Amino acid sequence: MAVQEYEIADDLLAFIDAAPSPWHAAAIMAAQLEAMGFEELREDEAWTLAPGRGYFVRRGGASLIAFRVGRDPAASGLRIIGAHTDSPGFRMRPEGSTAGEPSAALGVEIYGGPIIATFADRDLTLAGRVWCRGQHGEPVPLLYAGDRPLVRLPNLAIHLNRGVNEDGLKFQLQDQLGMVFSDRANNGLTPFLAEELGHDPGAVLGWELALTDTQPGTRFGADGEYIANGQIDNLASCHAGLCALVQEAPAEGVTLLACFDHEEVGSESHRGAAGTFLPATVERILAATDAAAGREAIFARSWVVSADMAHAWNPNFPQAYDQRHAPRVNGGPVIKLNAKQRYASDGEGEIYFRHACERAGVPVQRYVHRNDLPCGSTIGPITAARLGIRTVDVGGAMWAMHSARESAGALDPAYLVSAFRACLSEV
Incomplete structure (x- = not known):
């Protein structure tokens, strides 16, 4: 067909x-x-x-x-x-992380008009470009896409949010969108990106990074007549x-x-x-x-x-x-x-x-x-x-x-x- x-x-x-x-x-x-x-x-x-x-x-x-x-x-x-x-989705803030308990949570800005609740409890990663210092000190943009899940927006258990099914899943846009990232003592995003790209931390000048889902696209339906991604x-x-x-x-x-x-x-x-x-x-x-x-x-x-x-x-x-x-x-x-x-x-x-x-x-x-x-x-x-x-x-x-x-x-x-x-x- x-x-x-x-x-x-x-x-x-x-x-x-x-x-x-x-x-x-x-x-x-x-x-x-x-x-x-x-x-x-x-x-x-x-x-x-x-x-x-x-x-x-x-x-x-x-x-x-x-x-x-x-x-x-x-x-x-x-x-x-x-x-x-x-x-639409989320973009990383310039200051990549904030101290959280028990994990460091990456700070994000909302980009466009995403359906925010759909990003919760998904295997998310980081993708975009990272600016690094080149051979002669010049800024060089490098493409980066995490090859594994790196961050997550965890939901609140229904026992602590009893009205979620009646009222819908809602997040306070400033305080409840921290993306769980790392338990490392050195939990900043800069050292992590430097390691991923094979650079010293001092060579990382900045980034433009989006959060993206890691689940591959697929066809679904009885005859595979629909697509999802x-x-x-x-x-x-x-x-x-x-x-x-x-x-x-x-x-x-x-x-x-x-x-x-x-x-x-x-x-x-x-x-x-x-x-x-x-x-x-x-x-x-x-x-x-x-x-x-x-x-x-x-x-x-x-x-x-x-x-x-x-x-x-x-x-x-x-x-x-x-x-x-x-x-x-x-x-x-x-x-x-x-x-x-x-x-x-x-x-x-x-x-x-x-x-x-x-x-x-x-x-x-x-x-x-x-x-x-x-x-x-x-x-x-x-x-x-x-x-x-x-x-x-x-x-x-x-x-x-x-x-x-x-x-x-x-x-x-x-x-x-x-x-x-x-x-x-x-x-």
Whole structure:
């Protein structure tokens, strides 16, 4: 049953397992792009671009833009897929530990909007980048991912929290989120990281570390028709966009994948979608292909597909949805609509993406939020405003968004890749 489609789901799960932080995600995408013949560019160097070639550039270690250049970029414009590399959860504080009894507890900050209770009693580890002193004293970022469970947020026994099943599991956000780490007398995080990386403690200058679950991704269900993993939101969109980009070379225009960090905290950073990374990269592409003079006309012929995951109908909580606009897992890509422009989709965008799905032979769905619930947002409205390019917000349907362990349909990753390929094939 749907063997090829499930292979793409399995590849997605492997991708997520190998990318426990935004920095790892960008590094893995860079390695895969290089293996497919894409050339890495640097922002602090001049660019020379050749038709038919693929390129990519990174900013801040966690954001990446990859693109292919066709014969005549001015002829049919740009086709851009946007996504984000970060996921909600916890980040380590600069002072890594606080004295606790009986163990040292690592101090954390809440990153984005995680479902905090889902991180309790799980085998968590640390992942991200650690800044160390290089050979000549310069700061060098090193990727780090703990290869075993390192920390835990232990729950309180029901005997001490009798109302937990009626009232829900709640943590006091400042005082009850200490992550149990070590009984060592020298229990600081710096000596531990130095030992893990093979450096002296004095060489560790700082870190940007996230907490991540160690349980590998899996398929579940009677026929393995569902998937479960952390960070499906939004590494599933990064993975689908990457697969589509490397498979679909443009004949004339430019195809581009932009994966940003910091979406979960508002995108307002130099490597976020609200920064200059995408506009500056697009301008450099146009300049290097002698298409800058026709910038406005090119933008008028262009499209952005903002890819972020969508809320699937949950049969246990039907009251959370507008029943006429509640997509199902394994039902195909979802067009996300919101009259207040929390999503950038409009009628023209909906038609554009529907036609792409029709050409790809995949089903398509729509999602509209309830009027009495505040609607989340994504990079779509930000990108549309910054670039002035028509934008449609889409995504794959999923359950338990922002949980430590999210789930989705095993058919939907392949549907999303096919739809994105159809969008990119227009130029």
